[in-house]
Amino acid sequence: MTPALSVLVVTYKSGADVDTCLALLAASRIDRPYEVIVVDNASGDGTAERIAAAWPDIRVIAETTNHGFAGANAIAYAAARGDAILLLNPDAYLRDPDAVAVALAHLDAHPQVGAVGLRLVFEDGRHQVGDAGFEPRPLTVAVHAAGLSGRFGLRGVYLSGGQARAPGPVSVDWLCGAFLMLRREAVEAIGGLSSPLFLYGEDVDWGCRVRDAGWRVEYLPDRSVVHLQGGSGSTRSPRWLDGLAGVYRLRNGGRRLSSPAFFAVPLWLGFTARAAVYGLLGRLRRRPDLLGRSRDMKRFADHLTNI
Structure with a gap:
């Protein structure tokens, strides 16, 4: 059949x-x-x-x-x-x-x-x-x-x-x-x-x-x-940013604002700001989950500097 x-x-x-x-x-x-x-x-x-x-x-x-x-x-x-x-x-x-x-x-x-x-x-x-x-x-x-x-x-x-x-x-x-x-x-x-x-x-x-x-x-x-995506409590790999950057290049090639900078810089700024906010709230509220998010955001921002 x-x-x-x-x-x-x-x-x-x-x-x-x-x-x-x-x-x-x-x-x-x-x-x-x-x-x-x-x-x-x-x-x-x-x-x-x-x-x-x-x-x-x-x-x-x-x-x-x-x-x-x-x-x-x-x-x-x-x-x-x-x-x-x-x-x-x-x-x-x-x-x-x-x-x-x-x-x-x-x-x-x-x-x-x-x-x-x-x-x-x-x-x-x-x-x-x-x-x-x-x-x-x-x-x-x-x-x-x-x-x-x-x-x-x-x-x-x-x-x-x-x-x-x-x-x-x-x-x-x-x-x-x-x-x-x-x-x-x-x-x-x-x-x-x-x-x-x-x-x-x-x-x-x-x-x-x-x-x-x-x-x-x-x-x-x-x-x-x-x-599972590696599990809800595990460290998130930043490699997804490489794939997203690749799609950005594919979809925007030849268009205005297609430079990798227009992909990486806004995300770097956003992740850096979130890392700071999550870190501050995590310490003030004694929330390990927020401190974990802060570390994730910092790792993503650091990874973007290589793109």
């Missing part, structure tokens, strides 16, 4: 996360035939072999080279047969067994929608900033840097917490690749799942290209997927 949905999972030394991911996927209530394709990016730790042994119905493609997120998804897409394509990170957990069915139903009901995503949360239920947003342009970067996303109707690079609690679907420019469902026609319209970006930012690139091709990109805030 030809599957209606292809679920693509890219692994790289994913440990036990992918086992939980696949178990929750198998327990989901999906109302149509689907296939699962796992591409392992040369983990070298037995991940591919373990999945193949534990899940005989899953197609496992074991690569000998690390192709990055986009490259591995392009390999999986070439093998996919479904009309709907779901990119699912190995650390994305479908605690809601109807999450996939809801996304599929949204595509069914809205033929002009080319991509749909759900609200991403940490294990404690907090909204995960970075699950959707708007095209990285000088204005959206400046809005995000100033902490004004969602205020006064302003759009930043990322959805704010308030925007992510909207009562209905939100039209956005891109969706996080941790849970990203795409219509095959939309993928074909952008030439597949290739990207010049190796890691981080590919999903922003794809979403903007899907929108440019005339499709709507929509975010459903009333359904959620747990995304």
Whole structure:
């Protein structure tokens, strides 16, 4: 039977996360035939072999080279047969067994929608900033840097917490690749799942290209997927800024204000100011969480000096 949905999972030394991911996927209530394709990016730790042994119905493609997120998804897409394509990170957990069915139903009901995503949360239920947003342009970067996303109707690079609690679907420019469902026609319209970006930012690139091709990109805030993203209490890596800078260069090449300075300087100022504010409040209120945020902001600001 030809599957209606292809679920693509890219692994790289994913440990036990992918086992939980696949178990929750198998327990989901999906109302149509689907296939699962796992591409392992040369983990070298037995991940591919373990999945193949534990899940005989899953197609496992074991690569000998690390192709990055986009490259591995392009390999999986070439093998996919479904009309709907779901990119699912190995650390994305479908605690809601109807999450996939809801996304599929949204595509069914809205033929002009080319991509749909759900609200991403940490294990404690907090909204995960970075699950959707708007095209990285000088204005959206400046809005995000100033902490004004969602205020006064302003759009930043990322959805704010308030925007992510909207009562209905939100039209956005891109969706996080941790849970990203795409219509095959939309993928074909952008030439597949290739990207010049190796890691981080590919999903922003794809979403903007899907929108440019005339499709709507929509975010459903009333359904959620747990995304570990390194865990809610761990140190956040600043590498996401490299990916965002890469997308900024792609999307603004040849335009005014396309210099990396118009990306890095506003963010540096914003992160530096937030580091100071969070640090002061953390000490005055004896709040370790605010001190942790201050350290994150300082690390992000320091990283920007290299961009």
